[in-house]
Amino acid sequence: xxxxxxxxxxxxxxxxxxxxxxxxxxxCGPTVYDLxxxxxxxxxxxxxxxxxxxxxxxxxxxxxxxxxxxxxxxxVRSAERNVDWQELRTTFQDEYIxxxxxxxxxSVTEYARATDYIEDIISQVTRLxxxxxxxxxxxxxxxxxxxxxxxxxxxxxxxEVKKDDAQTRIDESEGKRxxxxxxxxxFSKPGEPVWDAPFGAGRPGWHIEDTAISEHFxxxxxxxxxxxxxxxxxxxxxxxxQMESISGKAPLVRYWTHTGFLTIDSEKMAKSAGNxxxxxxxxxxxxxxxxxxxxxxxxxxxxxxxFTFENLDSAKNRLLNWRNIAALRHQTHDTLRDDxxxxxxxxxxxxxxxSQALLEALNDDLNTPAALTIIDxxxxxxxxxxxxxxxxxxxxxxxxxxxxxLGLNIVxxxxxxxxxxKRLIIERQHARTNxxxxxxxxxxxxxxxxxxxxxxxxxxxxxxxxx
RNA sequence: GGCGCGUUGGCGGAGCAGUUACGCAGCGGUCUGCAAAACCGCGUAGACGGGUGCAACUCCCGUACGUGCCUCCA
Numbered sequence: 001x002x003x004x005x006x007x008x009x010x011x012x013x014x015x016x017x018x019x020x021x022x023x024x025x026x027x028c029g030p031t032v033y034d035l036x037x038x039x040x041x042x043x044x045x046x047x048x049x050x051x052x053x054x055x056x057x058x059x060x061x062x063x064x065x066x067x068x069x070x071x072x073x074x075x076v077r078s079a080e081r082n083v084d085w086q087e088l089r090t091t092f093q094d095e096y097i098x099x100x101x102x103x104x105x106x107s108v109t110e111y112a113r114a115t116d117y118i119e120d121i122i123s124q125v126t127r128l129x130x131x132x133x134x135x136x137x138x139x140x141x142x143x144x145x146x147x148x149x150x151x152x153x154x155x156x157x158x159x160e161v162k163k164d165d166a167q168t169r170i171d172e173s174e175g176k177r178x179x180x181x182x183x184x185x186x187f188s189k190p191g192e193p194v195w196d197a198p199f200g201a202g203r204p205g206w207h208i209e210d211t212a213i214s215e216h217f218x219x220x221x222x223x224x225x226x227x228x229x230x231x232x233x234x235x236x237x238x239x240x241x242q243m244e245s246i247s248g249k250a251p252l253v254r255y256w257t258h259t260g261f262l263t264i265d266s267e268k269m270a271k272s273a274g275n276x277x278x279x280x281x282x283x284x285x286x287x288x289x290x291x292x293x294x295x296x297x298x299x300x301x302x303x304x305x306x307f308t309f310e311n312l313d314s315a316k317n318r319l320l321n322w323r324n325i326a327a328l329r330h331q332t333h334d335t336l337r338d339d340x341x342x343x344x345x346x347x348x349x350x351x352x353x354x355s356q357a358l359l360e361a362l363n364d365d366l367n368t369p370a371a372l373t374i375i376d377x378x379x380x381x382x383x384x385x386x387x388x389x390x391x392x393x394x395x396x397x398x399x400x401x402x403x404x405x406l407g408l409n410i411v412x413x414x415x416x417x418x419x420x421x422k423r424l425i426i427e428r429q430h431a432r433t434n435x436x437x438x439x440x441x442x443x444x445x446x447x448x449x450x451x452x453x454x455x456x457x458x459x460x461x462x463x464x465x466x467x
Numbered sequence: 468g469g470c471g472c473g474u475u476g477g478c479g480g481a482g483c484a485g486u487u488a489c490g491c492a493g494c495g496g497u498c499u500g501c502a503a504a505a506c507c508g509c510g511u512a513g514a515c516g517g518g519u520g521c522a523a524c525u526c527c528c529g530u531a532c533g534u535g536c537c538u539c540c541a
Contacts, residue, residue, distance in 0.1 A: 030541070043541040047524080073539070157470065160539070228541035229472095235540090260472085268535085298490080299480065304473080304534080311479055314491040321490090369481050373489040380489095384492065384505065406526080437500055455503040462504080 002363045004224075005302060007232060007256035008155055010363050014153045015222050018254065023059045024222035025051060026214045028231055029111065030067040032272045035278040036099050037463055038292075038307055039269055042262040043228045044105050045293050045407075046301035050226060050257065051107035051364045052405050066213045070193055070203055085193055089113075097278040102289040104407045107177035113275035114204060119205045122127070122197045124246060125184050127438060129199060133245045137175040142185040144197055146178045148240045151346040155256060156233035169307040181397035182238050184208050193384050204328045209239035210254075213261075214239075218248035224413055226257045260304040269307075277307070290408055291316040297406060318372075319408070324464040325379040328398050331462060332392040354378040357399040362405055375402060386459040421452055428454065429461055 002015040011056075017023045026045045030040055062459045069089040080084040100106075114121075119360050125142055128134040133148045169338065183205040188194040197460045214222060220243060236256065243252040261268070261466040281291050284455070297304050297316035317452040354374060378398065382390055399410050430444040444454050453466045 020468085026478085028541075031539085039541050041541090042536075047541095071539085156536085230536065230540055233470095233536065234538090259541070261541080266533080295479095302472095303480090308478085311491085314479060366482080369479095369489085373481070376489055380505095411481085420475080432500085441501070448512055453503075456499080456501095457504065458498080464503090 002053065003365050004255050004257055006254075007258050008253075009252070009394060013255070015255065016119065016329055017059060017219065018126060021058070021060055022052050023224065024218045025054065025061060025063045025224045025226065026218070026222060027063070027065050027225070027229040028210060028235070029067045031071055032094055032096055033071075033073045033087050034092060035280050036146050036270065037276060037278050037280065038264070039228070039262045041099070041103055041279050041292060042296050043259045044100060044306055045103055045296040046259050047226045047257075047404065048103075048407060049297065049362070050224075050301075051081060052407060053359075053366060054224075055107075055212040055402075056405050057363070061107075061109070063107050063109045064214065065108045065111050065216050066210050067096075067111055068206065069093060069113045070115050070207060071206060075283070076157060079205050081241065095280070101314040102283060103279070104290060104409055106407070108343070110217065112207040112217070113181065114213070116217055117209070117212050119202070120197050120216045121185075121208050122195075124208055124212050124242065126198060127246050128184065128242065133247065133248045135177065136261075140175065141183045141202060141205070142318050143176055143181045144184055144238070144242065146180050146182075146241065148270045151226075151244070151250075152180075152241050153237065155240055158233050175178050178442055180234075182207060182234060183388050184242075188341065193357050195387075207235055208242060210235075211239050211243040211246075215243065215246075220249050221251065221387055222253060223258060224255045225253040227259070229258045229260060232256075232258060233372055257301075259301045262305045262307055264307045266306055280310075287312060288318065288319065288414065291319050294319050294372075294408060298372065300369060301366050320465075320467060322375070322379060322408075323414045326395075326410045327464060328382060328390060328462070329392055329399070330414075330416040331393045332387050332390045332395075351382075351391060351398045355398050358398075358401055358405065359451070368406070371406065387462070388459075400408075414465070417452055418450075421447060421450060421463075425461060425463060426456060432456070432461075 003012050005014050007013050027044075030036060036140055051066065052059045070085070074085050075271065076087055078088040079086065093111075097111070100108075125134065129136075134142050134144050136142055147277055152430060185197065185199065185202050185205055185208070187200050189377040193203055195203060214225075225236065225239075234248065240252050244250045263269065264277065267275050279289075279292070282292060290314075291312065295307075295312050296305065298311075298315055357374045358371050361367045364370070396411075399414075403409055403411055424443050424447055428440050428447075431437075431439040432445065447454055447463070448466060451466045453464045454461055455464065456462075
């Protein structure tokens with residue numbers, strides 16, 4: 001049974017899908033005006049694990065992610081660079097997908113670009129205008145009137161923010177009926193991207209993109225909406241307000257999940273502070289993207305993560321150690337023995353229960369730190385065992401479960417070594433039996449050059465991938 | 468100012484009212500043809516002050532510090 005923390009109730013709840021066997025998940029994607037940074041990596045890795053865990057529970061999951069490809073930042077940036085906005089957004093959408101792929105965030109069923117759903121957006125704005133929820137400000141745009149939706153604030157608990165709050169800014173747009181009213185559709189200025197609409201040519205506001213896209217695929221109600229905490233207000237609050245006003249059906253979303261922020265050197269990541277890292281540049285420093293992924297899984301998704309290279313190194317080393325354990329599956333001589341016979345052998349290392357324990361930890365509101373501990377404990381039992389006592393099938397199955405749920409690609413990144421290398425290892429074993437240390441060491445050096453480290457344990461020689 | 472979160476050993480990071488979390492790094496030792504690994508041990512974790520309990524890192528209250536949102540933001 002999957003349990004998830006729900007921002008709406010601030011409680012961990014048992015998960016039940018709206019329709020048996022299927023789950024609809026929407027996660028807010030990025031605005032594609034620049035390379036993605038480590039904060040994006042955190043959110044999307046953790047949401048990817050959520051998707052994997054839902055599927056591991058047997059659900060048929062549709063994971064929808066929007067791409068904001070029209071907004072002020074894109075317009076400004078394309079003007080700065082003197083490139084067409086469509087070229088800019090296509091470039092950075094491609095870069096985003098590239099980064100996600102390298103992090104192995106491959107669970108998304110559909111990436112939906114806002115500008116591909118203008119019809120749906122116009123339809124929503126039209127319905128809001130006709131329903132008396134929206135009004136026009138001349139030469140500005142169409143705004144949602146929050147006073148028409150009494151439940152505004154039910155997600156963020158921020159319904160009665162007072163105007164005289166010290167930090168509340170006065171919105172630049174004059175003519176708004178409510179100080180908090182938000183824009184649904186902006187009338188374009190000359191030279192800006194523009195789409196025709198019955199209520200005036202222009203471009204979509206931010207919040208309406210997501211509800212138009214989610215309605216297009218899921219209808220007015222669906223199961224889970226994810227994103228980082230900073231989106232709770234006003235973005236997700238606005239989504240609820242829009243869609244529930246349009247459909248009259250509540251709740252828009254049954255479970256809201258939010259990821260904590262990533263900080264760098266304990267400070268908020270900001271270009272001005274000089275502590276801003278893109279995913280790309282960390283990879284270019286030589287870090288395995290899967291080590292970045294493991295780093296993100298070392299803490300709970302709702303916690304914040306403090307990024308330092310020291311901490312990333314820690315994850316990197318842990319991953320390398322795991323891979324060497326995984327490589328043992330190529331070195332067991334299991335084929336000589338029957339699996340069933342083995343599983344009843346007291347000395348064999350029991351691993352079947354580990355996969356189950358792993359799933360249970362993840363079902364507990366995605367407790368990835370606990371999941372990693374379960375893996376560590378199982379792996380240390382393996383490391384201490386004789387090769388013959390390692391149940392090859394069980395180990396392989398465990399690795400597959402880890403990859404399926406955590407997406408660490410352990411199976412794929414731990415290939416068997418070549419037959420030639422195997423021959424050298426056997427040759428070296430003979431040399432050692434004959435106490436021909438010179439030959440033994442020469443062969444070890446030779447293997448080292450091929451990226452294979454051999455170490456001799458009391459139970460025999462074992463090979464590992466060289467660092 | 469409003470609302471929220473956090474404070475655990477060198478670093479990261481969980482669970483749990485009473486028993487070694489775990490990982491990464493360090494030091495000492497055992498073992499070993501060498502190398503490595505592994506194992507054992509060590510550095511006596513729980514911001515501070517109260518409270519409840521036989522017992523608190525774990526529950527309650529307060530204080531301090533940090534941090535997030537309130538504006539675009541993953």
